[in-house]
Amino acid sequence: MRYSVTLSYDGSGFSGWQIQPNADSVQEALERALSLALREPVSVTGAGRTDAGVNAIGYVAHFDASQPFREEELSCKLNAILPVSVIIHEVKIVPEDFHARFDARLRRYNYFIHRRKDPFAGKYSYLYTYPLDVDAMNMACQYLLGEHDFSCFEKSGGNSKTSVCTISEAFWKPYTPAHAGIMEYPCKDGDYLVFTVSANRFLRNMVRAIVGTLLDIGRGRYPVSHMQEVLTSGNRSAAGESVPGHALFLSKVEY
Secondary structure, eight states: OEEEEEEEEOGGGSSOSSOBTTBOOHHHHHHHHHHHHHTSOOOEEESOOOOTTOEEEEEEEEEEOSSOOOHHHHHHHHHHHSOTTEEEEEEEEOOTTOOTTTTOOEEEEEEEEESSOOTTTTTTSEEOOSOOOHHHHHHHHGGGSEEEEOGGGSOTTOOOSOOEEEEEEEEEEEOOOHHHHHHOOOOOTTSEEEEEEEESOOOTTHHHHHHHHHHHHHTTSSOTTHHHHHHHHTOGGGSOOOOOGGGEEEEEEEO
């Protein structure tokens, strides 16, 4: 029988989702836990790769098991076996032809930055102190919408069959982190920004390269039209530097 598993993880201790030699991965940790809990070898297929250090909320994977089991009981067992950085939210039966990667219609990422030093934000947010024109960044986001060849944002060695993706939303907005809202940590409007981008698929390192390019535009290094020039070039060196992975979250997978 085929099952889906929904989980969240803090990526700081992992080399990413996918199994890699001589490195800890979320996929390996989950396969090990499932094999122990079910007492049989289990292979897991995920909704997609996440880079080293990248986090996920509501990530979806699937696996096959030869014997039926109680889903809630398995969830409890897995949470007891897995490290504290990984939590299972749900295990459920799915159709035999369900595929966590190929059936996904939409994936959403969020990237968090803070504009002033904050001892409570650094683990999941990127400190970026340059002055930013958020309106210019959002204008540049408009060039990303729709179907394009995004090879200019793909890390070399990505090995994707195609670099064409369709982005359905991309925008920046201010937000208030929990410690500022609940405990009244002193901050100003615009001190915290979150970038949201949704697409049918993403290339390796694509979101981090997009964010780096948008930050270059926001700080005035390039005009808004630079985003269109980068897309047209198809050249990774034309885009901005990739931002750190710790502030990136895969926040939604939709089927």
